[in-house]
Amino acid sequence: MTLDYASALPDLSLPAPAAVGAGVAGAIWKAYLLYVLGHPGAGDLLAKAVRSLDPTALLAGIDDNPEPWWANELLILHALQSYVSLSKDADLQNTIGRCVEFHLAEIQPDHATNEPWAIHAFVLHPQGETSAGALLHAAMVQGGGSLTPVASLIVRDALHCLTNVNAYP
Secondary structure, three states, X not given: OOOOXXXXXXXXXXXXXXXXXXXXXXXXXXXXXXXHOOOOOHHXXXXXXXXXXXXXXXXXXXXXXXXXXXXXHHHHHHHHHHHHHHHOOHHHHHHXXXXXXXXXXXXXXXXXXXXXXXXXXXXXXXXXXXXXXXHHHHXXXXXXXXXXXXXXXXXXXXXXXXXXXXXXX
């Protein structure tokens, strides 16, 4: 089977309305997976997405439910942090840092999800240790004291990326 690279890359325009957050998260993850598989244009697309964070990927309005907005933000942040870690781009890491700062100030990640999405983005931020711990704790509680298979995959991706990261200068 041959992958049609011309149609494989999703169309990403950030920031996007929070109401379409699940679709944006899916598109970001598709681009990240294509990057990992070696797609020639996926890195440029992801770098553009990181540079478009303002400071987040989604814009929420008064009528948006905060929990799905936060959950989609964490899904997006996870994939973008993974890309930035693997690309070793310090400038992009600083942009991710501003996004993490927003989340630290405005949300409680463990209220948005029971999965440890974006745990590595919080670990890498100088003030993110408590949020990273809360995400891991919520995932452990969800799994009855151990990580579920999904949480285990999320943490494995985060650990893989942490071993390749070019952290904050």
